[in-house]
Amino acid sequence: MESLLSPLLISLQVSFATLLLVYPPALLLGLLLSRRTFPGKSVVETVSALPLVLPPTAIGYLLLVSLARDGPLGVKALGVDLDLLLTWKGATIAAAVMAFPLVTRAARVAFEGVDPRLEGMARTLGYGPLRTFARVTLPLARRGLLAAAILGFSRALGEFGATVIVAGNIPGRTQTLALAIYADLQSGHDRRAMALVALTTGLAFAAVWIVEGLLRPTPRRA
Amino acid sequence: MLELDFHVPLGGFDLRVEWRPEATALGLFGPSGSGKTTALESIAGLQPRAMGSIRFAGESWLDSDRGVRWPAEERGVGYVPQDLRLFPHWSVGDNIRAGQARAATAAVDPPLPRVLEVLEIGHLLDRPIGALSGGEQQRVAVARALASGPRLLLLDEPLTGLDQPLRRRVLDYLLRVREEFGVPTLHVSHDLGDVRLLATQVALLKDGRVVATGRSEDVLESAALAQSAREAGFENLITATVATGHDGWIEADLEPGLRIAARGEAASGDLVTLALPAAMVLLARTPSTDLSAGNRLEAVVESVRASPTGNGMVDVLTRVGARHTSIAASVLAASVPRFELKPGARVHLIFAAHACRVVADRQGSSKV
Numbered sequence: 001m002e003s004l005l006s007p008l009l010i011s012l013q014v015s016f017a018t019l020l021l022v023y024p025p026a027l028l029l030g031l032l033l034s035r036r037t038f039p040g041k042s043v044v045e046t047v048s049a050l051p052l053v054l055p056p057t058a059i060g061y062l063l064l065v066s067l068a069r070d071g072p073l074g075v076k077a078l079g080v081d082l083d084l085l086l087t088w089k090g091a092t093i094a095a096a097v098m099a100f101p102l103v104t105r106a107a108r109v110a111f112e113g114v115d116p117r118l119e120g121m122a123r124t125l126g127y128g129p130l131r132t133f134a135r136v137t138l139p140l141a142r143r144g145l146l147a148a149a150i151l152g153f154s155r156a157l158g159e160f161g162a163t164v165i166v167a168g169n170i171p172g173r174t175q176t177l178a179l180a181i182y183a184d185l186q187s188g189h190d191r192r193a194m195a196l197v198a199l200t201t202g203l204a205f206a207a208v209w210i211v212e213g214l215l216r217p218t219p220r221r222a
Numbered sequence: 223m224l225e226l227d228f229h230v231p232l233g234g235f236d237l238r239v240e241w242r243p244e245a246t247a248l249g250l251f252g253p254s255g256s257g258k259t260t261a262l263e264s265i266a267g268l269q270p271r272a273m274g275s276i277r278f279a280g281e282s283w284l285d286s287d288r289g290v291r292w293p294a295e296e297r298g299v300g301y302v303p304q305d306l307r308l309f310p311h312w313s314v315g316d317n318i319r320a321g322q323a324r325a326a327t328a329a330v331d332p333p334l335p336r337v338l339e340v341l342e343i344g345h346l347l348d349r350p351i352g353a354l355s356g357g358e359q360q361r362v363a364v365a366r367a368l369a370s371g372p373r374l375l376l377l378d379e380p381l382t383g384l385d386q387p388l389r390r391r392v393l394d395y396l397l398r399v400r401e402e403f404g405v406p407t408l409h410v411s412h413d414l415g416d417v418r419l420l421a422t423q424v425a426l427l428k429d430g431r432v433v434a435t436g437r438s439e440d441v442l443e444s445a446a447l448a449q450s451a452r453e454a455g456f457e458n459l460i461t462a463t464v465a466t467g468h469d470g471w472i473e474a475d476l477e478p479g480l481r482i483a484a485r486g487e488a489a490s491g492d493l494v495t496l497a498l499p500a501a502m503v504l505l506a507r508t509p510s511t512d513l514s515a516g517n518r519l520e521a522v523v524e525s526v527r528a529s530p531t532g533n534g535m536v537d538v539l540t541r542v543g544a545r546h547t548s549i550a551a552s553v554l555a556a557s558v559p560r561f562e563l564k565p566g567a568r569v570h571l572i573f574a575a576h577a578c579r580v581v582a583d584r585q586g587s588s589k590v
Contacts, residue, residue, distance in 0.1 A: 120268040121307040123294035125370050126324035139311045 004195055006172050007180035011157055014088055014176055018095040018156035019149060022103050026152070027145065030107025031137075035116070052101045056161025059097055063166045067093075084166070091167035091174050095156035103152035110144025111137065147214040154207040157200070177203075223406055224248065224374070228274030228284060230260055237261060237430040246406035249421025249438060257430040258410045259304065262376050265408065266301045267294030278374060298324070300372025300405075302380045306363040308351045314362050315347035321370020337368045340395040342388075357384055364392065375407040381416055393419055433459070434495055458498040458549050460578075464488045472580065480543045482517045486580025494580045500537065502577035503551035505561055506570040515574040521549065523567040526558060538563055540571065 029048060033041070051059055066073045067084050075081040084090040114137050122132040138145070160178040167174040169183055177200050184193035223246060230237040237257040250258050264272035267283065276284035283292045300321070308317050318334070338344040341361040346354065354362065364380055377396070381389050397420070400407055409420045417424055417438065424441045426434035434441045462474035465481060467488045474494060475481050488494050509518060521540035528536055536558055538551045549571060553563075561569065 115307075117268075117303070117305070118307055118309060120263075120266075120294065121301070121303070121309075122320070124266050124268065124297070124299055124301040125321035125366070126295050126298070128293075128295055136309060 003192065004199065007175050007177045007196065008199060010088060010091075010172075010174065011176040011178075014091045014095055014159075014163075015153050015156040017089075017092040018099055019153050021092060021096045022100050022152055023149060026100055026103035026148070027107045030104050030109075030148075031111050033104070034108045034111035048104055049101045051098050056098060056159070056163075057165060060094055060162035060165030063090075063094055063097065063162060067166070086168045086170065086174065088167065088174055091159075091163045091176060092156075094162035094166040095159040098159050098162055099152040099155040102155050103148050106148030106151050107141075107145060110141040110148060113144055114140040143214045147211045150207050150211050150214075154204060154211075157203060157207075223279060224265075224408070225275070225277040226261075226265070228264055228272050228276055230257075230264055230269055230272045232257075232260065232271070232430075235430055237264075239264075239425075239427075239432055241425045241432055241435055243423045243425070243435070245421075245423035246404065247400055247420060247422045248406070248408045249417035249424035250408060250410045250427055251417045251421075251424050251441075252412065252427035254412055256427045258412075258427055259378055261427065262301070262303075262378050262408065262410055265297075265374075266299050266376055267292060267297050268301075298371075298373040300367030300370050300375045302363050302367045302375075302377045304378040304380075304382070306359055308359055308363055308366070310351050312351065313347065314343065314349050314351065314354065317351065317362055318343075318347070318365045318369050320366055321372075325369060325371030334369050337365050337395075340391065340398075341365050342391075357388065360384060361388075361392070364396075372405060375405050377407065377409045377420075379411050379413070379416075381411075382413075396420060458496075458500060458503075460496045460498060460547060460549065462494055462496055464490055464492040464494055466490055467492075471575065476519075476547050477543050477545045480519065480547075482519070482578065483575035484578040484580060485576050488580055496578050496580055498549070498573060498578045500550040500552040501535075502573050503549065504572040505538065505551055505553055505557065505563070506572055507561060509570050510572065513572060515572045517571075517573045517575060517578065519543075519549070519571045521569050521571050523563055523565055523569060524548070525565060526563050528555070536563075538569075540569060542571070 029044075033045060064085070065071050067082065067090070068074050070076050073082065084093055118140070119132050119136055122136045123129075127135065158178055159176070160182065163174075163176065164179055164182075169175055169179045171180075171183070175183065177196055181193050181196045181200070184190070184196065224241075224243055226239045226241045228239055235257075237260050239257075239261050250261060252258050260269060263269040265276055265283075272284060273286045274284065275282065275286070278297070281292075282288075282290050283297055284290060309320065312320070318338075322334070335344075338347075341364060343358065343361050343365055346358060346362070351359065351362075360380060361384075364377075367375060367377075375396075381392060384392060393416075396407065407420065409417060411417050421438045423436070424438045425432045426441055460476065462476050462482065462484075465473045465475055467473070467490060470485060470487060471483065472486055472488050472494070473481055473483050474488075474496065482496075484496050486494070486496075504515070509520075519542050521542045523538060523540050525539045526536060534555050535552050536555045538553055540549055540551065541547065542549055551571060557563065561567070563569070
């Protein structure tokens with residue numbers, strides 16, 4: 001079982017880290033896209049959605065090139081070594097890029113579900129913009145925002161293509177569940193691969209089940 | 223108290239409100255689609271497209287020339303929108319207490335227990351909003367606005383949907399709030415009765431324009447007149463410049479050289495709107511001089527059509543003077559052949575000065 005525990009822990013570590021990294025900017029962008037019109041909005045929408053449609057290996061390759069020593073995010077350009085390639089942090093970066101559009105979209109839908117007239121009402125009652133956001137917008141969008149978080153977490157959990165390019169497939173260091181299944185399949189450890197698949201399926205089932213529950217309309221409003 | 227001079231471009235429709243009422247019980251009256259709600263939201267600070275100036279109690283809430291635009295939270299209004307906008311994630315009590323933080327610092331603070339008592343919602347405080355009936359939600363929205371210690375109450379048809387006894391009680395309380403605490407109120411309605419009860423000074427809004435302002439009894443009488451006339455399909459509203467005015471009578475010019483006498487108060491130089499019921503206009507083929515009616519105007523018939531009321535009357539639309547001012551007359555169908563009433567025919571319009579009255583003072587050049 002020890003050999004199952006390592007990819008599970010690495011997967012959970014990468015997924016939680018991904019969520020922490022992605023959630024704040026994705027929420028901000030989702031809010032911006034749901035509430036504001038600005039020049040270049042459609043460009044921002046398109047660029048932020050690209051990872052949804054590009055092959056993950058293409059994203060992985062772009063990240064690899066960017067993070068290489070002489071890339072735009074490499075040690076020569078920044079003057080400091082981020083030490084991301086072939087580490088769990090690299091896996092997190094890869095998963096974050098892949099999860100970002102999904103979380104942004106879910107957050108945008110969640111904010112669009114909040115009637116801006118309720119926010120205006122709060123303003124007339126003396127609430128400033130921040131207080132209105134905290135007391136009215138966030139609570140009303142909370143179910144959709146929670147669903148966005150779980151979607152982002154799940155996306156990170158299942159990430160393979162970009163991760164394997166940026167972080168490699170190093171057992172005990174960067175080998176997540178998805179990578180371990182592939183490695184076991186390649187090396188003929190079918191029983192272990194099946195156990196990992198079962199573990200992953202359990203996690204995915206729980207995540208999807210919670211999201212569906214969150215997004216179901218409440219009977220109270222019916 | 224309230225000084226409004228703003229406009230809101232609304233894509234194919236331009237709301238323009240110019241009104242400087244002095245009273246504290248104000249009504250904005252008009253048919254649906256006339257721009258009443260947009261006007262209220264502009265005052266509340268919820269209409270980012272509003273341009274011009276809005277001043278209240280000496281404070282400039284909006285002055286787009288100088289880049290002044292107070293956010294809604296600083297204006298201190300208590301707003302009851304027509305769709306109520308109760309916070310669905312809070313209980314009734316939380317909704318009502320939403321503006322209490324401001325009430326604590328506001329000059330006016332209607333005591334919450336009194337508000338709950340009069341609106342009969344004390345027993346609802348712990349309920350979720352979704353569990354309330356329509357009438358209960360309405361009362362909660364009024365309570366929320368009152369409990370926020372507003373300096374100006376903006377009510378958008380808040381009594382619609384209340385049953386008669388409750389409506390009466392809520393009206394009484396709104397009146398008492400006004401008297402006890404001096405909360406100025408702007409009440410928007412398409413219901414003449416509501417406005418008559420709550421407002422001492424009103425503006426009549428039509429197609430995005432203030433077409434009449436003044437004391438509520440004057441404007442509403444003319445509005446009621448206009449409403450009944452509209453139902454009959456006919457009415458005259460004529461713009462004129464006052465030449466002389468004294469003792470409740472005026473003489474005003476439709477254009478230079480076309481002077482008529484009318485009933486009402488206005489000063490020389492004022493631009494006024496005069497209401498003249500079409501049924502009060504007589505037609506003659508010759509300029510009769512032996513009638514008591516003081517107003518005689520030469521006109522050209524533009525159209526003749528059966529009255530939509532179908533009571534044997536005919537609506538005759540005529541044009542008067544070089545500016546082609548339109549004046550309608552309602553005559554018996556039998557008169558049409560006798561007077562040879564057809565487009566292009568020349569007629570004389572005759573009406574008594576007391577049939578024509580001032581309904582709106584547009585604050586002409588002499589008053590500004």
